[in-house]
Amino acid sequence: MKTFLDYVAEDIIKKYGYDLSHMAVVFPNKRASLFLSDSLTRTARRPLWSPAYLTISEMFRRHSSLEVGDRIKLICDLHKSFIRCTGIDETLDHFYGWGELLLADFDDIDKNMADAGHVFSNLKNMHRLDDISYLTPEQKATLQKFFSNFSEDQDTILKQRFMQLWSNIGNIYDDYRERLRKQNIAYEGMLYRDVASDDTIEYKYDTYLFVGFNVVQKVERKIFDRLQEQDKARFYWDFDKYYMPSGGKDAVNEAGHYISGYLKYYPNELDSTSTDIYDNMSKRKNIVYINSGTDSIQARYISSWLRENGRTGAGQRTAVVLCNENMLQTVVHCLPEEAGNVNVTAGFPLSQSPLSSLVLRLSSLYLNGYNAGRRQFKRRYVMPVITHPYSRFISTRCKELKDMLYADRGHSLAADELSLDNGLSLVFGIEKNSGIVSWLTDIVAEIARNAKDGDAFFQESVFCIHTLLVRINGLISSGDLIADNITLQRLILQLISTTSIPFHGEPVVNTQIMGVLETRNLDFDHILVLSCNEGHMPKSLGDSSFIPYSIRKAYGLTTIDNKVAIYSYYFHRMLQRANDITLVYNSSTDDGQTGEMSRFMMQLMVESGYAIERRTLHTEKDRNIMTPRCIEKTPEVMDRLMNIGYLSPTAMNNYRRCPLRFYYNNVAKIKEPDNIDDDIDNRIFGNIFHLASELIYRQIMQPDGLVKSTDIERVLKDRKLIETTVDTAFRQEFFKTSDSTLRAVEYNGLQLINREVIIRYIRRLLEIDKTLAPFTIICLEGDVFEDVAFDTGETRHTVKIGGRIDRLDMITDSETGQQRIRVIDYKTGGSGITRKPCSVEEVFDPSLLREKHTDYYFQAMLYSALVRNNVHYNHNGLGVSPALLFIQHTRKDGYDPTLLFGKEKITDIKEYDDEFRFNLIALIKDIYNNEHDFEPTADRSNCDICPYRQLCGS
Structure with a gap:
């Protein structure tokens, strides 16, 4: 199959020869330039001067004195303008998501060169007479969260807050742009509009080739027009006759909506009537629709799909496309060995990396686990940090510290005693005035220094998180970001959740794994599309905006209609030159899934005329991946059994419940882990009571064991004696220390409650025995x-x-x-x-x-x-x-x-x-x-509370 970029390469060399240094090729995204360069090399078969490759974004940025600001800083500055213009003092972490929405509206206005004054004037007039009854309960709930909590007269207060925003949105826009311009920065739409409006800009190259565009915003059309007037612009459009209008009629498919309108203004350099280039949907295709019950089954299917029909040997001509990019982690683990070194273009979610979980534990330690007044830490926040797998990159003594805290639950968690070396001093030497961001930055930097030999993925995750923290720290230092530590923690977690770790590879070889947007301009012979569900293809099309649909439509801003047409083009263009197409969708309605195939799949079934094969991926319901298995009583097992020492009632009850549980606990000696936090479970509670009652009665009974009612009465009147005895039991059974002179027992809230309950139990036991005495x-x-x-x-x-x-x-x-x-x-x-x-x-x-x-x-x-x-x-x-x-x-x-x-x-x-x-x-x-082997119990209700259920697979 000849790709679209192959045709473009042939046309470029035919028209411009082998010296292409005087021209620039402009793409919607970066990835296509690598494939065009490869096509030019193969087509030329000789050395040539390469053209410059630009994305449309790079082209705009090269012609502006402004720089696109850091995303975090842009939101911080917008937050300041928002507060200044509305008087609504909303915290940054609550505002952040709404700030992104407001920034997207401003960006859309500028990229479509709409008259912002008119838009916001109409918006203000529209809502001055309006009420909020048209809002759905969900929208009201969202706005209430944004505008904080209300106790009474909800609708009235909400409307007042709502109007504060609507009546000032134009002021926010103007104040924000002025604030950014003073700093010589801009958001993307602002920069684009400046460039498009500047008629004095001189464009460097003799020729600009715009390749593979679909929707073109007004700022981009402004550039197209100017370059076209100077005879510097040429256009290569990628489409198929299947979804384009013909015979003067409108397109029957929205995929061709935009390109069909542009062709008359920006003529195609390729022959639009060529059936080889533009009539591929009429050619024979093998299309399979697959219904899957879960995302994991889809991912596991990749292995068998790649092994069929020589797909692994097709290299770059084979692609796995993820409509839901959250599946990436599962997909990567399901690739077969035959796939070799695949090329992954979708980024890996930083929030799913182990390092992000360590940052989460550290931030919880900082905010919730530290008492600055006492300079002490809470065990429940310390243990998750020092037991994290990556803690070894902070200090080699984390295991030593963990063992020390296991052995002595009463060990002081003072900062000085926990700081065994420089690495642990970074963690536990918290100075609240330094701030959580600086503290985390120093720890991540220490991890980077100590883990120089880590794998590439680990190194990349360290780099991403460190870069993110440094950016936030820079904004704090410059005064652009002013927030308390709790707000900063929420902000850090929000940013981690929206950041991806990029994969690096050789894009023009091997099987491609990518998101939908990366498929633009690229063609494949074999294509597998996963999670092709409504909600993923197209993406959920909630019209999230502060500007209502009617005003957006009137001023030519982006609407839901635009988004559907854009995704329709992505879908059909992705398939048009492929001959082996498999589309998989999740039919489950669990976890928020609709269970519906994409509307574009339905459309293809109805309109295309293809004989589409339907299949279903089934789980093997009678097969359990992990099933409890018997442990055979081999001579070795019998030898261990004979040497277990003695059979206690607990051991025999274990056997009666489940022989397999008896084996794990009493023969294999696999013990349950100790409770490492500050909570008191039922077993420890019982142990404390048992020891406290023993200690009390050893003080009451005579040398011959006699217990008299007068002795019991004396103890009942002495509350201090009972409390001291319970404290001693706590010290030995919970805090794991028997030295009563070492330090005073310090209880947290839950421990105090348990202590009081045990004191009451001891008193009740004494009251019962008082009626029985003497005994x-x-x-x-x-x-x-x-x-x-x-x-x-x-x-x-x-x-x-x-x-x-x-x-x-x-x-x-x-x-x-x-x-x-x-x-x-x-x-x-x-x-x-x-x-x-x-x-x-x-x-x-x-x-x-x-x-x-x-x-x-x-x-x-x-x-x-x-x-x-x-x-x-x-x-x-x-x-x-x-x-x-x-x-x-x-x-x-x-x-x-x-x-x-x-x-x-x-x-x-x-x-x-x-x-x-x-x-x-x-x-x-x-x-x-x-x-008689050690068999699992037939009564699976026993498995609910069995500590070995994960080990045996019950």
Whole structure:
């Protein structure tokens, strides 16, 4: 296939020869110049003097004494003019998005050379008599956000604010332009208008070739006209007969709307009647429409599409076009090896780079995690920074600091103690008066110095973020940007979200991956268009502007109609010379998707006459990418199993829930990560309560374990004693330090709430026990174990079972008057047991774990069975009863934590001992049976709270 630029190259050499140094070729965008240069070289087949290549933007900028200002500075200056003219003191971060919208309106007015005074005068008159009833609820909500919050008489206040803007928009325009001109800068439309209006400009080249334009704005037409009058302008138009008007009739397709109007004023240098150049849509094409359920399926399809029909070998003649450029990251990861070094022209979103996540964590540390008065940091903001993968480029001691904070949660987070070296001193040596931008700039610069050998993508992301921060810092230093740190943080994040990391490559070789705009002037044999949905092709066409449609239409400004015609041209021009076309759209309505194919696809189906093949990409619903797999009990696994030390009730309950979970936790020894922030989870809360209750009772009970009501009453009256004891428990279990003289405990708000709750729980426990006293505590947090022998086939094994009991006491039963031992397990959770098991058989039924909490029963009964036969704890052969003390459910008088089977109290485990041990041995045999692999549970409801669900793929 011969491309449009090939025809242009042939015509240039035919008409102008091989010395093209006296001419300039002007394109709508930069990319096409590289392809034209390649076409000229191939066509000439000999050395030639190359022409100058310009974009239309470069051409305007070369002929102006003004410079286009930095985007951030332009918005900052517009913000100043906005405040000055309206009196609305809106913060910069709230104004920024609206400032971009206002700047786009000004740019559009100037590029279309509209009379700004008339536009704004009509705008002011139109709204003076108008009300805001025509606004949609969504528009009102947006304006309310812009103009801050209103408490009453919303519409009246909103209208007043609205009118402040409309009545002053002309003043803003004039003030803004004057402000910029004094600084010798301009926005693009302002510069264009100055150049187009200046009749004294002398244009350097003898000939200007304008190639591949579609919509031409009035400022550009002004230049075209002037150069044409001087016989310096020539035009090469790229179109197809399919969408152009014929026989005096208007075009049936909006794609040809603009070019058809320009041809009469700016004649085509190529033969407009040539069927080879301009009648390609009538030629045979293989067109496939594909319906996909998700964007990721579309991306995965690229691999198989490229492997078909020799597309990977077609090099630059193959293109993957992204209507939704947010898919780039997924697409890049789905490319097959055969694709080689593809050429990516779409930029990678900076917000998706790992470095941007580090900047986000750092800014949160600066604004939320630092107490300037105490020069201390909050752990929840420190840990995400020093555990980030890129923190190693700040300091080699981040891991050391992380381990130190893991080991001692009570370690001071003072800036001086965290600053172990120069890199960490940059992070934690925060001086609020230096500002967040300077602080971030210094840290990113340190990362750049320490990561010189990083990959190209990483280096580019560092460069982009550092450049962005330096630009903001420069504006702050010059006084152009005045904002507090919170506003600056929001501004930084907004700018990161709108910035792309450019890819560099050799554009004229290999498969091309590009956005829609990059396809202008370029032709391909094989083309795959992804996300060709309504909303992406054309882009969502909300008429976002401060200038209503009627006024925009009247003054020749850009409207929705223009945008549809422009995108229609992009779509049809992209396809016109390709013979192998695949268009994929997302049919899902999730995540804001409409699920509709592009209107241009529908149009092509109806109007083109092509036999379009329809396909659907299906997910393999019966195939799970990650499915839980059994762990085989190999000799190595069995060896580890035999050496796990002992089986605790928790370990056996893990096995009952899910044998695979038992393997990960108890055999493979993969432990859950510790809680590293300032929050107190349920496990830590329970540990603090357990230790606090132990410490309290060690102070109450006599040397022989006797606890009297008078001793309990004394402690209940001494609130300071209880608080100090709870603080000690906090220090050991949460702050991970046992040295009470090291430093005072400092709690945050949530920790204080948890501390108060535990104090109340301790008091409630004492109140319950006061009604029971006198009684004897046999042990607190005491261990009980027993060796159990069992057979597996022909082999006999012995395993130690047992664990730590929260509390073992001896009471006098109020009903029988007999002494009995209670094995008490404290429970601080709020769920309790609403449905109780009625038999030992139910206790061992794994299907009742969730419904009846049989794991609680199992643990209490196992400890009771072990204590029953333990002469150290039960040398008198007393009855032993299992008990679960749910501290949140102890409000009823006469509360008894002794377990029940139905309504029958278990006053002595001996009655159920034989049946319990029979089932226990069966469970242990199953665990050690090498013919039973560690299988995932069949009850997937257990997976919801399993810490290993991601590991096993549940």
